[in-house]
Amino acid sequence: xxxVITAIAIARVVDLxxxxxxxxxxxxxxxxxxxxxxxxxxxxxxxxxxxxxxxLLMLMVLGVTGRYEKLEANLKKPAVVKKVAMLMLxxxxxxxxxxxxxxxxxxxxxxxxxxxxxxIRYIEQSPEEIGxxxxxxxxxxxxxxxxTLGEVLVIFTxxxxxxxxxxxxxFSPSKPSMQVEQGGMRDHHVLRIVxxxxxxxxxxxxxxxxxxxxxxxxxxxxxxxxxAAGIILYTMLYGxxxxxxxxKPSVLRILCAFGVFIYGSTGVxxxxxxxxxxxxxxxxxxxxxxxHLGILVIELGVGITIAAGMILIFFAFSxxxxxxxxxx
Amino acid sequence: MLNHLPILQVIVPLxxxxxxxxxxxxxxxxxxxxxxxxISLLISGALLYQVQQSGVISYMLGGWDAPxxxxxxxxxxSAYVLLIVSAIGTVVxxxxxxxIRQEIDEDKQSVFYVLYLLCMAGLLGIVATGDIxxxxxxxxxxxxxxxxxxxxxxxxxxxxxxxxxxxxxxxGATFLLLGIGLLxxxxxxxxxxxxAERLPVASESATVYxxxxxxxVGVCLKLALFPLHLWLPNTYTYAxxxxxAFLAATATKVAIYLLIRLYFSVFGADFSALPIQPIFIxxxxxxxxxxxxxxxxxxxxxxxxxxSSVAQIGYxxxxxxxxxxxxxxxxxxxLFNHALMKGALFLALAAVxxxxxxxxRSGFNGLAKQMPWTMAAIVVAGLSLIxxxxxxxxxxxxxxxxxSFQSGLWPVALLIVIGSLLSIYYVxxxxxxxxxxxxxxxxxxxxxxxxxxxxxxxxxLSLLIPIWILVLANxxxxxxxxxxxxxxxxxxNFLMGGGS
Numbered sequence: 139x140x141x142v143i144t145a146i147a148i149a150r151v152v153d154l155x156x157x158x159x160x161x162x163x164x165x166x167x168x169x170x171x172x173x174x175x176x177x178x179x180x181x182x183x184x185x186x187x188x189x190x191x192x193x194l195l196m197l198m199v200l201g202v203t204g205r206y207e208k209l210e211a212n213l214k215k216p217a218v219v220k221k222v223a224m225l226m227l228x229x230x231x232x233x234x235x236x237x238x239x240x241x242x243x244x245x246x247x248x249x250x251x252x253x254x255x256x257x258i259r260y261i262e263q264s265p266e267e268i269g270x271x272x273x274x275x276x277x278x279x280x281x282x283x284x285x286t287l288g289e290v291l292v293i294f295t296x297x298x299x300x301x302x303x304x305x306x307x308x309f310s311p312s313k314p315s316m317q318v319e320q321g322g323m324r325d326h327h328v329l330r331i332v333x334x335x336x337x338x339x340x341x342x343x344x345x346x347x348x349x350x351x352x353x354x355x356x357x358x359x360x361x362x363x364x365x366a367a368g369i370i371l372y373t374m375l376y377g378x379x380x381x382x383x384x385x386k387p388s389v390l391r392i393l394c395a396f397g398v399f400i401y402g403s404t405g406v407x408x409x410x411x412x413x414x415x416x417x418x419x420x421x422x423x424x425x426x427x428x429x430h431l432g433i434l435v436i437e438l439g440v441g442i443t444i445a446a447g448m449i450l451i452f453f454a455f456s457x458x459x460x461x462x463x464x465x466x
Numbered sequence: 467m468l469n470h471l472p473i474l475q476v477i478v479p480l481x482x483x484x485x486x487x488x489x490x491x492x493x494x495x496x497x498x499x500x501x502x503x504x505i506s507l508l509i510s511g512a513l514l515y516q517v518q519q520s521g522v523i524s525y526m527l528g529g530w531d532a533p534x535x536x537x538x539x540x541x542x543x544s545a546y547v548l549l550i551v552s553a554i555g556t557v558v559x560x561x562x563x564x565x566i567r568q569e570i571d572e573d574k575q576s577v578f579y580v581l582y583l584l585c586m587a588g589l590l591g592i593v594a595t596g597d598i599x600x601x602x603x604x605x606x607x608x609x610x611x612x613x614x615x616x617x618x619x620x621x622x623x624x625x626x627x628x629x630x631x632x633x634x635x636x637x638g639a640t641f642l643l644l645g646i647g648l649l650x651x652x653x654x655x656x657x658x659x660x661x662a663e664r665l666p667v668a669s670e671s672a673t674v675y676x677x678x679x680x681x682x683v684g685v686c687l688k689l690a691l692f693p694l695h696l697w698l699p700n701t702y703t704y705a706x707x708x709x710x711a712f713l714a715a716t717a718t719k720v721a722i723y724l725l726i727r728l729y730f731s732v733f734g735a736d737f738s739a740l741p742i743q744p745i746f747i748x749x750x751x752x753x754x755x756x757x758x759x760x761x762x763x764x765x766x767x768x769x770x771x772x773x774s775s776v777a778q779i780g781y782x783x784x785x786x787x788x789x790x791x792x793x794x795x796x797x798x799x800x801l802f803n804h805a806l807m808k809g810a811l812f813l814a815l816a817a818v819x820x821x822x823x824x825x826x827r828s829g830f831n832g833l834a835k836q837m838p839w840t841m842a843a844i845v846v847a848g849l850s851l852i853x854x855x856x857x858x859x860x861x862x863x864x865x866x867x868x869x870s871f872q873s874g875l876w877p878v879a880l881l882i883v884i885g886s887l888l889s890i891y892y893v894x895x896x897x898x899x900x901x902x903x904x905x906x907x908x909x910x911x912x913x914x915x916x917x918x919x920x921x922x923x924x925x926x927l928s929l930l931i932p933i934w935i936l937v938l939a940n941x942x943x944x945x946x947x948x949x950x951x952x953x954x955x956x957x958x959n960f961l962m963g964g965g966s
Binding site: 238419 | 535
């Protein structure tokens with residue numbers, strides 16, 4: 139219910155800053171919703187992405203565009219016919235969705251088809267076949283490992299897309315200009331001190347999530363996002379140039395590609411050792427150790443690409459914002 | 467290594483993409499991308515051969531058996547579409563270097579090739595996989611890459627076009643995902659073949675109908691069926707010329723493949739719950755007429771052929787709607803043939819843009835004297851578009867008309883022929899101005915003045931050769947029709963004959 143209210147509030151509010159904050163709340167709410175549905179891993183991802191990195195990135199975008207929506211003065215109000223048509227279309231889609239749920243198996247019932255088919259093997263056999271307690275990780279990283287490779291490439295593609303739009307000066311060695319003075323929030327001592335305590339913890343937590351994914355909820359995706367959030371926080375407080383001194387964009391670009399390589403070459407190596415693509419069992423003499431090794435390595439690849447990709451996207455945006463400030 | 471071909475087909479361009487990024491020198495990236503594309507072309511040829519010899523190839527990713535792991539499943543249909551995509555992708559890429567050097571800033575060119583390879587890999591992945599969620603993942607890869615590629619356009623309106631496409635494309639993908647989720651809740655599986663087996667049990671439920679509706683609408687958004695085509699004209703017009711050639715010849719084709727795959731292999735041809743076939747025929751015909759009529763008036767030639775693409779997609783949808791094996795064969799033929807002719811046309815337009823700087827109709831006046839080879843290519847490909855005998859366009863339209871007669875739908879056949887007349891009109895108007903129009907004064911040929919004081923020259927060989935490869939393919943496959951005919955006939959029978 140809260141979800142619906144928040145969603146409506148997001149659509150109605152004119153102040154984009156408020157909208158971003160509300161969508162952060164939306165992310166957190168849906169994360170708790172997923173916890174209530176017993177999907178802890180999904181909830182963790184949603185918390186990291188929806189409530190963590192998404193608002194940060196959106197804030198940066200607002201830095202480029204400005205805080206308020208352009209008022210309708212220069213936009214024509216859509217004609218009534220169009221409005222009615224839009225309403226009909228929405229009702230149709232919504233109605234169809236509700237219609238579709240009529241025959242859906244009841245939530246949580248044990249004899250729903252979704253529980254009866256492939257899941258049985260995931261639940262009953264994955265501890266023996268793969269040897270790690272977190273079944274979600276086994277499904278994501280091994281049974282459906284190729285999908286995960288695909289998802290990593292989606293992030294990689296997104297990062298490339300942003301680079302395609304903004305890249306021009308990001309990689310040229312930036313000249314120390316007057317921007318150094320205005321970047322960041324120099325005067326907020328409280329924020330800076332609190333963040334100095336928090337950021338190392340965030341980064342540390344990211345590593346914990348990274349390597350603990352086999353046992354608890356978590357893994358490369360969440361870790362990468364959390365790590366990136368830490369760095370982004372640092373950038374927001376201390377300014378872009380300082381952050382770019384620590385992590386050079388060109389290094390990030392290499393890392394971003396490198397993570398994909400780690401993942402992909404794991405597949406190629408398993409192919410060369412006689413198995414199918416991404417068959418980790420052949421990586422070591424004992425299949426279970428092979429699975430362990432494979433999952434550890436690919437999660438590392440995932441983490442690297444996600445973190446590098448996110449930071450790269452953020453740098454590209456904030457570079458744009460700062461150069462606009464510099465001109466304006 | 468031969469049994470790894472299905473995965474190599476996708477993995478080669480997929481992993482070549484980050485490698486391209488590491489190279490970071492435009493020329494090197496291009497060479498490397500071409501290398502990867504040629505390899506994947508060879509693989510797709512080998513795959514088609516293998517499938518023809520020994521039937522369906524199934525490849526278990528990660529070594530897990532089908533419904534638990536992800537399966538790559540290459541049957542004749544997918545092998546055929548893989549060949550189309552990788553062949554066009556390669557030929558267009560060969561031409562890319564020249565055109566891209568002029569249209570995109572130098573420091574962004576490597577990123578361009580990275581995205582191009584990603585897009586190609588994404589499209590190949592959609593076709594090769596036998597897992598419905600995997601389709602969605604690769605659809606996302608290819609779509610994201612496409613949005614970025616479109617945004618490379620020099621015109622600032624390219625950004626807006628990319629944004630429009632992004633919104634509509636995302637809606638399409640979300641609909642598809644909703645459908646997939648509903649199907650999973652009913653069957654507990656994501657593997658297409660497994661899904662097809664388990665669906666009949668659940669077929670009398672509202673959830674299946676909803677899933678079907680969402681998935682079909684989602685895919686139709688992607689393939690730009692009227693009235694869901696609104697993103698297409700802007701996208702094609704403002705994207706860099708090379709990107710237009712690539713997209714027009716591959717992206718919509720893969721979406722049509724997906725439609726066929728979902729409709730025939732997953733839901734089954736006898737899934738007759740909704741009156742989908744008359745809807746397809748109706749919308750297909752409307753596409754043909756509306757889009758062709760709009761095309762006639764377009765001042766921008768790229769936009770003209772973009773509308774013509776919408777019309778051609780209409781023909782393919784009619785073929786699916788007829789619902790007979792012959793109709794499906796006509797669709798598959800047109801898939802192949804349309805890729806060839808639109809590839810050739812848009813590449814030729816890329817050459818024109820390379821020399822004149824724009825694709826406005828006024829620039830074409832008297833162009834045949836200055837760029838004879840390029841214009842000749844446009845003429846041949848245009849004839850093929852109309853469906854003149856001895857070109858590929860004739861073959862597929864012939865089959866389409868034949869199919870509609872066979873099913874007793876003679877008004878449809880008549881309308882198809884009338885629709886072709888419309889395409890004669892717009893192609894002829896272009897040819898007329900190029901061959902018989904007077905060359906305009908240099909000043910209003912193009913906006914940039916200094917370069918145009920010297921007479922316009924023929925396009926460089928690096929563009930002409932790929933163009934003519936495609937043009938000759940248009941003629942060759944129009945005369946020697948064995949390869950596409952056999953492949954499409956077997957694939958169509960296979961699909962109609964009780965699913966895969």
